[in-house]
Amino acid sequence: MHLRSKTPKMPKTLTMPASPSAWAPLAARVFRALWIAQLASNVGSWMQTVGAQWLLVGESATLVTLVQTASSLPVMLLALPSGVLADRFDRRGVLLAAQFAMLGVSTALTVLAFTGRLTPGLLLGLTFLMGCGTALMGPAWQAIQPELVERGQLGQAAALGAVNMNLARAAGPALGGVVVAAAGVGWVFAFNAVSYLGIAAVLILWKRPEVPVDGGEKLLTALRTGRRYVRHAPGVRRVLLRTMLFIPGGAALWALLPLVASRSLHLGPGGYGLLLGAVGVGAVAGAFVLPAVRRTLGANGTLAAGGVLYAGVLAVLATAPAPWLAVLVLLPAGLAWVGVLSTLNATLQTRLPGWVRARGLAVYLLFFQGGQALAAPVWGALASHWGPAVSLLAAGGLLVAGAVSVRWWPLYDGDAIDPRPSGHWPEPPLVFEPGPADGPVRISVSYRVAPEHRAAFTGHMAHVARSRRRTGALDWGLFQDGNDPAEFVETYLVGSWAEHLAQHHRRLTVTDRVHEERARGLLIPGTAPTVTHSFDVTAGPVVGVRDGAGPSGPDPA
Incomplete structure (x- = not known):
């Protein structure tokens, strides 16, 4: 998916808008x-x-x-x-x-x-x-x-x-x-x-309305x-x-x-x-x-x-x-x-x-x-x-x-900051059927970035890194291919499949999405991120095969 953002740069100092009335919440x-x-x-x-x-x-x-x-x-x-x-x-x-x-x-x-x-x-x-x-x-x-x-x-x-x-x-x-x-x-x-x-x-x-927990x-x-x-x-x-x-x-x-x-x-x-x-x-x-x-x-x-x-x-x-x-x-x-x-x-x-x-x-x-x-x-x-x-x-x-x-x-x-849930990541398509406790899971995301946008891209990805860590990543890294300077690979480790699904469905916010859009707005036109999900085979995950499931594809995970 190729996303472009026109969101203005976030200011660094705090100005909080006043409520119309000091007593408005009592309504x-x-x-x-x-x-x-x-x-x-x-x-x-x-x-x-x-x-x-x-x-x-x-x-x-x-x-x-x-x-x-x-x-x-x-x-x-x-x-x-x-x-x-x-x-x-x-x-x-x-x-x-x-x-x-x-x-x-x-x-x-x-x-x-x-x-x-x-x-x-x-x-x-x-x-x-x-x-x-x-x-x-x-x-x-x-x-x-x-x-x-x-x-x-x-x-x-x-x-x-x-x-x-x-x-x-x-x-x-x-x-x-x-x-x-x-x-x-x-x-x-x-x-x-x-x-x-x-x-x-x-x-x-x-x-009280039902709230997911x-x-x-x-x-x-x-x-x-x-x-x-x-x-x-x-x-x-x-x-x-x-x-x-x-x-x-x-x-x-x-x-x-x-x-x-x-x-x-x-x-x-x-x-x-x-x-x-x-x-x-x-x-x-x-x-x-x-x-x-x-x-x-x-x-x-x-x-x-x-x-x-x-x-x-x-x-x-x-x-x-x-x-x-x-x-x-x-x-x-x-x-x-x-x-x-x-x-x-x-x-x-x-x-x-x-x-x-x-x-x-x-x-x-x-x-x-x-x-x-x-x-x-x-x-x-x-x-x-x-x-x-x-x-x-x-x-x-x-x-x-x-x-x-x-x-x-x-x-x-x-x-x-907009902390509302975004839910902009789709369900990850896998040929395996992991259990909630299976993991850890290594997520790798490949990007194609023009050389002139390298500095801006890595700058925006610093915000993405914090987003990944806040929502469940145990580590995070961004690597550039030694044979192809336009190829960047983001990789991070999540403790379990349940943790990664929580990133998909509940934990990402509107602000997290904005940072992702800014980074992906710098990709080479016509390209989209490619995502893979890898499991630690030494941990012995219990897996099965979904009927008709294909390998991981373009997924903003």
Whole structure:
């Protein structure tokens, strides 16, 4: 097949179009119902966090920060397996399982609190189990967003997710502080347990369309597939780098704010809740201004401005002489937090194809939550020796350095990526009838390219190479015939016949097709690629002969 492409060159810098309205995704019925149910659940989670941290304030700075570590650490352990589960099985079912698991753990926490048996060790252990539920839920929750809203609204859907969390942060801590002061810690745990029922009810009522999954992949194979995709997706890796440059410094605020409230500002649980509420109010306000900010600064400018603004907040908070000043300075912290994270999340959502979306998002959550889990005890230990002010200033310095680095390591253009499945490869015609596990399979593709197009052809094939590796190739090479300079042979190895069929039917995207068309547009007119599929005979594949089947022919595999 001879294909010519007139697709323009992809830009390298990121400019994300703004949604017509900051609240447009809420017009989608299922998204709206889940958003409201999630708000109730997040309020419960923040009430529980206030209760848990306040129980430990009298112990030590490190022990207080371990509450955040206990809730975030499970993501480092379970994010990737959870991403595999969300890609292999029905994501709605995975979400329901996570909700009921967290309901059970939260109920146990409530009973222990009311009976006076909740020790610091039990509290951290049960918080860790709650984090395991969050780790199981995270990739599936993120991966269903493109099913709920239009692609052009993913940026605002991500922002609304952050607004949801920060609305809960505005109400939950304040409400939790009041409840702890008036009735005791047990009641905030009880409210959190009940809050999981709302999301479960919406998920049960949601009639999710059937979505094809790679259910035949084994766990380790699926893990390797997801890792291979991220490794060979430069745009995804850049999002992960930007996350790594923001989260460790940003985590200092959440880890040290209880100490700032109790030791520097001499506030009780209600005052601590007020400080967290100020961050939430700033994030909600940020939802209104973020579309305009992105239009003005672009995605990379938003990341840089958010990092500098957040660093400034930490610097002022380190020296804030009065609670009212701390409340005021925490308002822009919420705006910066939601601006950076919604930009990163939306960029990733627009780049990942459906077949590997949950695994790609699981890696992102690993960097996001894992960064917080590892950074929190570091800031706590530093605060124990040098005080919260020094820790906050050091975190601010890291954030400024990260913001400046946008100049050299910007996000790539997500608008030039179309992750929709293409399915442009036809069924490979073989005389053999391989089984799904047969392999490995060596695919060879011969091209005829005029000498004057050699450099351009090899340049386009570099993009094709990444496509092959992302979708299943274990190795890849491009060779020029020593006797015929116009003859080029592309060769790559796939682990099994099932893996190669997945390339044909599910894994290739519209963007992959564009890169192939650009390379094949340089072939000598009248020629077409010739494809062969070769099997490792030492592996002993079980083969039969199809009636009437012929040898491999022109096939863009």
